[in-house]
Amino acid sequence: MxxxxxxxxxxxxxxxxxxxREYGVSGxxxxxxxxxGRQGGHTEVYRGAEYTIDTIPKIRxxxxxxxxxxxxxxxxxxxxxxxxxxxxxxxxxxxxxxxxRVRTGERGADxx
Numbered sequence: 001m002x003x004x005x006x007x008x009x010x011x012x013x014x015x016x017x018x019x020x021r022e023y024g025v026s027g028x029x030x031x032x033x034x035x036x037g038r039q040g041g042h043t044e045v046y047r048g049a050e051y052t053i054d055t056i057p058k059i060r061x062x063x064x065x066x067x068x069x070x071x072x073x074x075x076x077x078x079x080x081x082x083x084x085x086x087x088x089x090x091x092x093x094x095x096x097x098x099x100x101r102v103r104t105g106e107r108g109a110d111x112x
Contacts, residue, residue: 001096001108002070004063004077007033007089012081013059019080020063023072026112029062039086056087064099066109 008016013030020028034055043052065073074091082088101111 001099002065002067002093003096004065004070004073004091004093006061006077006081006091007035007058008061008077008081009083009087009089010057010059012083012089013061015080016061016077019076020073023076025063025065025073027064029060031060031062033058033060037087037090058089064096064112066112 006016010032017028017030034057036055039056043050045051061077063073070093074093077091098107099111100107
């Protein structure tokens with residue numbers, strides 16, 4: 001089992017969820033997050049006063065998948081969210097030891 005996690009731009013969420021649904025992913029978790037990478041924060045002007053925003057709003061998408069689907073899911077998220085500009089995000093995976101569906105008690109691939 002793998003947990004595929006992606007930090008993407010908010011405007012890319014619909015394209016990513018559509019691509020994952022079309023591939024057959026049965027469930028995802030979406031969280032609104034904020035942070036910064038190489039782009040850092042940015043400066044804005046409000047009512048004549050300049051201020052710095054240290055974190056940028058992003059979306060965190062998490063997908064539990066079997067190892068065989070890991071590469072395909074990464075490629076789908078990449079294709080749907082990539083603009084080629086700084087701040088597009090990151091994708092990473094981690095190994096998952098056990099997955100249990102709470103409602104039924106199913107474990108492993110059956111729990112997906």
